[in-house]
Amino acid sequence: MTxxxxxxxxxxxxxxxxxxxxxxxxxxxxxxxxxxxxxxPVIFTLWMSLHRWPLLGAPRWIGLGNYLRxxxxxxxxxALGFTTHYTVVVTIAIFAIAFPxxxxxxxxxxxxxxxxxxxxxxxxxxxxxxxxLWVWLANVDSGLLSPLLQMLGLTxxxxxxLATFDTAFLTVIVMVVWKIAGFTMIxxxxxxxxxxxxxxxxxxxxxxxxxxxxxxxxxxxxxRTLALALILSITGSILAFDQFYIMTSGGPxxxxxxVVYYIFNQSFVSFNLGYGAAxxxxxxxxxxxxxxxxxxxxxxxxxxx
Amino acid sequence: xxxxxxxxxxxxxxxxxxxxxxxxxxxxxxxxxxFVTILASFRPxxxxxxxxxxxxxxxxxxxxxxxxxxxxxxxxWQHTINSLIVSLxxxxxxxxxxxxxxxxxSRYRFPLKNVLFVLIIATLMIPFQSILTPxxxxxxxxxxxxxxxxxxxxxxxxQLPFSVFMMRNAFDAxxxxxxxxxxxxxxxxxxxxxxxxxxxxxxxxxxxxxxxxxxxxxxxxAALVLLSSNGNYxxxxxxxxxxxxxxxxxxxxxxxxxxxxxxxxxxxxxxxxQRYYMRGLMAGAVK
Numbered sequence: 001m002t003x004x005x006x007x008x009x010x011x012x013x014x015x016x017x018x019x020x021x022x023x024x025x026x027x028x029x030x031x032x033x034x035x036x037x038x039x040x041p042v043i044f045t046l047w048m049s050l051h052r053w054p055l056l057g058a059p060r061w062i063g064l065g066n067y068l069r070x071x072x073x074x075x076x077x078x079a080l081g082f083t084t085h086y087t088v089v090v091t092i093a094i095f096a097i098a099f100p101x102x103x104x105x106x107x108x109x110x111x112x113x114x115x116x117x118x119x120x121x122x123x124x125x126x127x128x129x130x131x132x133l134w135v136w137l138a139n140v141d142s143g144l145l146s147p148l149l150q151m152l153g154l155t156x157x158x159x160x161x162l163a164t165f166d167t168a169f170l171t172v173i174v175m176v177v178w179k180i181a182g183f184t185m186i187x188x189x190x191x192x193x194x195x196x197x198x199x200x201x202x203x204x205x206x207x208x209x210x211x212x213x214x215x216x217x218x219x220x221x222x223x224r225t226l227a228l229a230l231i232l233s234i235t236g237s238i239l240a241f242d243q244f245y246i247m248t249s250g251g252p253x254x255x256x257x258x259v260v261y262y263i264f265n266q267s268f269v270s271f272n273l274g275y276g277a278a279x280x281x282x283x284x285x286x287x288x289x290x291x292x293x294x295x296x297x298x299x300x301x302x303x304x305x
Numbered sequence: 306x307x308x309x310x311x312x313x314x315x316x317x318x319x320x321x322x323x324x325x326x327x328x329x330x331x332x333x334x335x336x337x338x339x340f341v342t343i344l345a346s347f348r349p350x351x352x353x354x355x356x357x358x359x360x361x362x363x364x365x366x367x368x369x370x371x372x373x374x375x376x377x378x379x380x381x382w383q384h385t386i387n388s389l390i391v392s393l394x395x396x397x398x399x400x401x402x403x404x405x406x407x408x409x410x411s412r413y414r415f416p417l418k419n420v421l422f423v424l425i426i427a428t429l430m431i432p433f434q435s436i437l438t439p440x441x442x443x444x445x446x447x448x449x450x451x452x453x454x455x456x457x458x459x460x461x462x463x464q465l466p467f468s469v470f471m472m473r474n475a476f477d478a479x480x481x482x483x484x485x486x487x488x489x490x491x492x493x494x495x496x497x498x499x500x501x502x503x504x505x506x507x508x509x510x511x512x513x514x515x516x517x518x519x520x521x522x523x524x525x526x527a528a529l530v531l532l533s534s535n536g537n538y539x540x541x542x543x544x545x546x547x548x549x550x551x552x553x554x555x556x557x558x559x560x561x562x563x564x565x566x567x568x569x570x571x572x573x574x575x576x577x578x579q580r581y582y583m584r585g586l587m588a589g590a591v592k
Binding site for chain 1: 325327336341353355358409410412416424428430432434435436437439443524525530541548560568571574579587
């Protein structure tokens with residue numbers, strides 16, 4: 001309604017235009033970085049993925065060749081399968097630990113903030129540091145876990161945890177749960193604390209049992225938080241690299257090569273840059289799809305409060 | 306009546322025991338790996354190959370492990386300084402750029418404003434792991450391959466979506482009247498921003514800084530790919546050499562010492578600025 005008045009005043013108009021350029025000047029450094037180190041690289045990746053692109057020598061256009069190659073590449077399909085397997089198992093493990101922990105630290109009780117802080121501590125150290133720490137703990141001769149298991153009489157001999165797929169996988173899962181559970185716990189805690197206490201009290205007075213309260217009250221009211229925690233866990237796990245590179249170097253019989261690890265090998269070890277780019281685009285599409293599903297899930301949560 | 310209150314007191318007592326029992330057990334699981342590593346790193350080299358049972362030095366406290374660690378790459382000081390340069394540089398640049406952008410997005414109207422904001426936030430959806438090759442090539446074209454500054458620019462870019470979002474919200478929370486009063490007093494543009502508004506958004510700056518520091522200090526894959534000469538390695542990349550060992554033998558003392566050097570700054574910064582860290586986490590979670 002006031003628009004015409006503003007537009008008709010020349011002084012105001014001049015000021016608005018100058019402030020427009022000023023605003024752009026303030027955000028220019030951020031836009032420049034995002035353009036040079038994000039937008040251009042994404043376009044460049046797409047362009048490279050359509051070429052055979054060796055480290056030395058001229059790139060050659062091969063159209064969708066790299067993408068077709070992907071479907072016949074047994075090692076890529078194995079990496080995809082392993083990453084999916086890892087993502088499912090680790091996400092279930094994290095939630096199985098983090099959900100009880102969130103309930104445990106929910107109420108204000110003596111020492112509760114200390115417990116929260118302690119459980120959260122591993123989140124702030126790097127995944128690389130955590131991997132190094134645990135690869136030592138899991139070492140058969142100099143580590144802690146195998147001698148401890150033997151001492152407690154749980155295993156007859158010292159078990160080389162990182163030598164077989166199952167035990168190495170279990171070790172990685174335990175390390176990641178140790179590292180990440182505190183993070184998921186805090187996210188879930190924000191959801192738990194957003195539930196009005198009157199509601200739980202009312203349900204209690206109406207005679208709902210703890211499991212019923214959890215199933216019919218807590219879970220539905222936490223839908224948004226759950227979706228967020230789930231998506232963060234899934235996208236993080238799909239991008240797993242550090243733990244497999246540092247802890248198992250790809251694992252017994254190369255069975256622990258994740259997708260990012262495989263892309264790393266193709267691009268920076270074998271220098272098949274074009275093929276690496278095509279694999280990267282595949283990874284990118286998978287993650288964008290998951291983000292879209294996330295937005296959709298959150299929206300569905302809004303429609304049905 | 307008396308027995309009832311007694312029974313209630315007894316139940317509260319046992320509940321307390323159960324609560325703290327679970328709490329201490331959990332705390333032990335999450336803390337023990339840190340303590341075991343830090344204690345074990347002070348064992349003399351004769352002990353460092355043995356299992357940490359007990360984890361503390363038995364035959365006297367020693368810095369052997371740190372001396373061994375110093376023998377890798379260009380020395381532990383050099384690599385710690387590399388890591389510090391990259392992390393602190395990332396903090397400074399991230400704060401500067403996100404304060405400017407947050408102010409711009411909060412206070413000015415300009416063409417394509419929403420599109421540009423969404424563009425910055427949308428980079429969160431794309432994993433940087435998938436654009437490493439072009440990043441490598443672009444940095445080489447800019448003459449920034451194998452440079453700590455180049456790596457720093459990448460880290461700043463990765464921090465921007467979160468940081469710009471945080472700073473825009475921080476400026477949104479500052480009443481416009483303060484700005485108008487300062488304008489009347491003659492403060493303009495950058496001066497107004499630095500002298501008057503910056504002190505008011507300091508909590509936001511603290512949050513942005515701590516996340517920038519921890520992420521840059523801990524990042525591994527980009528550093529592994531983008532740094533090619535030994536002298537430039539940051540701590541996590543140096544540690545791959547330690548982890549690989551020499552002549553097939555891994556010196557676990559050096560691994561423990563390296564892990565200690567890498568985790569202490571993170572724990573220190575977090576415990577000191579926990580409030581601001583949690584604020585950032587909540588902002589991300591609620592969004």
